[in-house]
Amino acid sequence: MSDIVLEIKNLSRRFGVFTAVDSLTLSVNIGEVFGLLGSNGAGKTTTIKMLTTLLPPSSGEARVAGFSITTQAVDVRRAIGYVPQAVSVDGSLTGYENLLIFAKLYDLPYREQQARIREALEFMGLTADGSRLVSEYSGGMVRRLEIAQSTLHRPQLLFLDEPTVGLDPIARDAVWKHLVDLRNNYGTTLFFTTHYLEEAESHCDRIAIMHLGKVAALGTCKELEDSLGSTDHTLNDVFVHYAGNALDSGGTFRDVSAERATAQRHG
């Protein structure tokens, strides 16, 4: 059996004459925590949308859990979970009710639904909050609920698009603690994008730095730091070297205003 759960080969996506993702090639191993880094507009979200079968590639191919994203999209969807950057839970429902909708959507056996929901709430540290309206949740709790929701069917591979953007450091740590639990207990492979270099440093087995739609660097954080030469280099130096600028962790105006809108909607 192969140890590879995600295999991307020359994957490209064009929008008109503009190439957003340019011949991307990389593999991710089972159980790996893989971080895709890059400035705004590097092509990270477009990549995740293709891998989750939401956006057809212009050319190239990827296999997710052994299934082709172009010819076996339904099988791919069953094997994965996806936490999009935008809020994907309903604020007017309780945490429990949000999960129940997804338990039905994923067609979990009726007898198992309650146990799975209980377990998912517990796994994400939300047991005490399951019966509260999501509009009362903090940003970190909303994120953890989204992770619970996207893993109810125990996917082999979980895609997360900027899972901790806009969260304070304590909420970010809590989200990560639960993601690591998920990996350690179920062997779930995590493929995520981030703006936070510290996050890549603390949690990723390997990272890829994307720049103008291409993979500019790929390896462990240590390997990439060593690749710059003999003296001590930080991951920030690595980023500047391969992406040509410092990573702007503040996000774009669009990101920030989207966060604000979310914060307003969710109290």
Ligand SMILES: Nc1ncnc2c1ncn2[C@@H]1O[C@H](COP(=O)(O)OP(=O)(O)O)[C@@H](O)[C@H]1O
């Ligand atoms: N639907 C679309 N139509 C046209 N251009 C797009 C579309 N989606 C993304 N792009 C462009 O592709 C580039 C990569 O976008 P994206 O994948 O969202 O980057 P990232 O997630 O790394 O910030 C950007 O220049 C963006 O404007």
Ligand SMILES: [Mg+2]
């Ligand atoms: Mg993005």
